[in-house]
Amino acid sequence: MLIVVGGLPAAGKTTLSRLLAARVGAVHLRIDTIEQAIVRSGLTDHPVGPVGYVVGYALAEEQLRQGLTVVAESVNPLAVTRDAWREAAVRAGVGVVEVEVRCSDPVEHRRRAVSRSVDVPGLPLPGWAEIVGREYEPWERERVVVDTAGQSPEESLDVLVAAVAAAGPPA
Template sequence: MTGQLVVISGLPGVGKTTAAELLASRLGLVHLSVDPVEDALLSCGLPPGEPVGIAAYEAVRAMAELNLRQRLGVVVDAVNDSAPARETWQRAAQATGAELVFVSLNIADLDAHERRLVNRDRGFSHVSEPSWEAVNRRRATYEDWPDTVLTIDAAASSPDGIADAIIRHLSNDSSARPSRNAT
């Protein structure tokens, strides 16, 4: 058995990276994020588009597997808006024998979500910050999660509260329980 693979998912601006950083810090997990890898790939002159996004997911998957095989726990943050994206992490867990736990962050209050995107700058050179319109287009095609996934309204809790909810979920053998909404 290898480490645990926790995948924090959700639309841009819901707080995935912040939650993943806190979780990694508190639990001693390796934090891997898809967006910086995509930015690095684009900095090499690759054209923006779906192939680069897929390559970023696959690069992070490979790094997750490397760490999981060393019995290190991993937390990944990525949008994961489709079954193929989510299957990336299922493959990693199957290849390493890791326990896979998906967490879905959302913001039910759309005005609060939009406010989070205003003036957001993560410092990437080649991955631009999405507009509110782009986030809403993505929301329209975002595939629903099954009931077994922990879902947290990120606007209803502080980043520390989100990390606390995930830690509680992990400590309660989350793979054996149906989902619940947490705040």
């Protein structure tokens, strides 16, 4: 199955995606890693535009066709990007569960944003003003929502695993 994880920067997407992939034995596909690799190639600078997502869709589809579960993680800010992930799953003939990760406490969210460190060398992290000012279309369809505010990553993971199991094929 394809598990698409989206949400604003510093909400907890990467932490949860890594934990989820380890828990269910899935491939973790991160758009930040793909985009930074494209920048390192010398072909472009940040922001790279849609190319990172397009590469991500292709990689996810290939892994899904091999029978692997994929956790695809990105901000996923637009309906068009969310639709493209679903289309990759349809082409691969697998189910898809969409997950929106939120941090409903703005003080905690801001603290995370300003205190986090870069884990992909060279990746520019957005500041708080960029995060709250970012274009982020509301989700218009059913999805799993995990609010990471006030709980540990492991507590958020337990909520996510239960919700994914209820929403889609067994993880």
